[in-house]
Amino acid sequence: MTKTGVVYLVGAGPGDPGLITVKGRDCLRRADVVVYDYLANPRLLAEAPPEAERIYVGKTRGLHHRPQEEINLLLAEHARQGKTVVRLKGGDPYVFGRGGEEALHLRGQGIAFEVVPGVTAAFAAAAYAGIPLTHRDYTTSLGLVTGHENPEKKMSRLDWEKLATGVGTLVFYMGMANLELLTRELVRHGRPPETPVAIVRWATTPCQRTLTGTLEDIVAKVRKQGFKPPAVIIVGEVVALRSHLAWFEERPLFGRRLLITRSAGQAGAFQQMLEGLGAEVVSVPTIATVAPLDWAAVDEGLMRLPDTDFLILTSTNAVEFFFDRLRATNRDLRALAGVRVVAVGPKTAAALAAHGIRADLVPNTYQAEGVVELLRGLGVKGKRILYPHAELARDLIPRDLRALGAEVDAPVLYRTVMPEHGGDELRRLFAERTLDAVVFTASSTVQNFVKMVGKDAPQLPRGVAVASIGPPTTKTAQKLGLDVHIQPASSTLDDLAAAVVEYFRHQPFHAGDD
Known part of the structure; x- marks a missing residue:
């Protein structure tokens, strides 16, 4: 039976990938072809199957990657081949998105x-800028207008008198090139020159910037600030509410660009x-996690679980590899009956909980030292302990517990390796000089970072902070010539994020209204 092709005209939202609808995401997940444009967040493409064809047809002012007529033909051609085609369009397909033209052609x-x-x-730009487009104390009418019409038309043909005095809030799409005309015509047809105006650029993305003014002075402000598209223009008294309701640009790390080096998973x-x-x-990613070269030592440890008193897991990676191997050897959770499970910290405990196991013990200090102190207090002399670990893990836990009289089995559970690609991307990022910080969550991420970047790694651009999750990682970074600016008191991702926030709270930065 021949598969019947279909085209889904999907609104990608304004930029924040979290704003796509559930149905839109589901369409992407079963797509054979994704045809996407300039304003669709590229991160959404990851929702499509790896084998799906991805075709860019972006259009910006004065530069059309593909003419609209060619896009129409492209959609129909792939659908005729029995494919599921997703036409991913910024915003909404039927609001100044030419989705109507594509639908008519299909x-x-x-x-x-x-x-x-x-x-x-x-709607998104206003909400993320802190501007309710309607408010019963200000206006109950709203108008959406394209500021860049069909070239055969002139904006002067708009009914400016009705727009100026008949609609409370006006939002202009693609109007930056005609901003002077817009403001002039609104004032000329009765809109007060002191009417508030907001221009929101790259709305809902980390690059969002909002410029406020009035119909009288906004053009001069745009020229002074060099404000450029893509942007929407909001005109109306509701703009004044931004001073009370702005939230997106007031988040503690807004405008900061951070590089993280954790494994992709x-x-x-x-x-x-x-x-x-x-x-x-x-x-x-500067590390990738892979299986050990030989499972024999791990499998022997699993065989001896009935005689084991404690199982120590010190990372979420360890949890995942451990349970994967447990299943691969035809075992299930019953194999842990009678075994007390030690998790190094809350994240590891949460990973255990996802597998149906509640951690019996979690130290107050989320490091190897904390695990040793916890078990020292319980007394481990004569106890059997299984500690499956990363290949490059410190030997502190098995060494110190053996010194306390425990029998410790410490097989290599997984290895961290350096990815084949990424070095060029890292060097490009530093050459651009747009990063505010690089964040390391393990010694191996630092070691591989230095190898991938090359001999210039210690010479990070001025102003780029280095964040480390804890003392062992900091020690590795310093040994390799990196100055560490941020380190949390506790070695958790939550505390690391909080430490990054605290550091940048005291660093100069100007964002938001320009």
């Missing part, structure tokens, strides 16, 4: 299509944490 060609609405730029949660605090996060 209907004319007999191609099945569906429209998945998105958060349009006007672990970067996500930490990245979301930092982004929630307002940072723009660039992830370039």
Whole structure:
């Protein structure tokens, strides 16, 4: 049976990848082809299957990567081949997005299509700038206008008198090139020159900037600040509420660009944490985790679980590799009956909980030293301890526990290796001089970072802070010639994020209103 092709016209939202709808994300996950434009966040492309074809058709003012007619043909051509096509468009497909033109072409060609609405730029830009587009004490009417119409039309043909006096809040899309005309015509047709105006650039992204003024002075401010597209223009008394309701640009790390070096599998949660605090996060893994060269030692440890008193796991990686191997050897949670499980900290304990195991013991100090002190207090003489660990882990736990009289089995559970790629990306980032900090969460991330960057690694650009999760990582960084500026009191990702916030609280930075 021949597969029937279909085109989904999906609104990607205004920039923040979290603003795509659940249905839009689901369409991406089953796409054969993704046709995306300039304003669709590239991170959304990761939702599509790895084998899906990705086709860029972005358009910016004065530069069309592909003409609209060619895009229409492209969508129909792939659908005729029985493919599931996602046309990923910034904002909403039917709000100044030419989605209507694409839908009409598909209907004319007999191609099945569906429209998945998105958060349009006007609504998102206003919300993220702290501006309610309607408010019963200010206005209950709203108008959306494109400031860059079909070239065959002239903006002067708009009904400026009705726009100026008949609508409370006006939002202009793609209007920066015509800003002087917009402000002049609104004032000329009755809008007071002191009417507040806000221009929101790169709305909902870490690059968001908001410029405020009035119809009388906003053009001069734009020229002075060099404010450029993409931006939306909001005109109306509601703009005054921004001084009370701004939130996005007031987050503690807003405007800061941070490089994290965790492995790809672990970067996500930490990245979301930092982004929630307002940072723009660039992830370039300097480590990857792989299985040991030989499982024999681990398997022997698993065989002896019935005789084991304590199982020590000191990272989320250790948890995942341990339970993967437990399953691979035809065992399940019953193998841990009678074993007291020690987690190095809250994150490791949470990873255990996800597998249905509650950590019996968590030290107050989330490091190897804390594990040793905890077990010293319990008394481990004559006890059997299984400590599966990373290949490059310090020998502190097995050495000190053996000194206390314990029998410690410490097989290598996983290895950290240096990724084949990433060095060029790291060097490019530092050459751009746009980073505020580089964050290390393990000694191995530092060691591989220096190898990947090369001999110039210790010479980080001036102003780039180095953040370390704890003393062992700091010691490694300093040994390799890096000055460490940030280190939390406790070695957790939450505390590391808090320490980064505290550091930048005292560093000069000017963002938000320009």
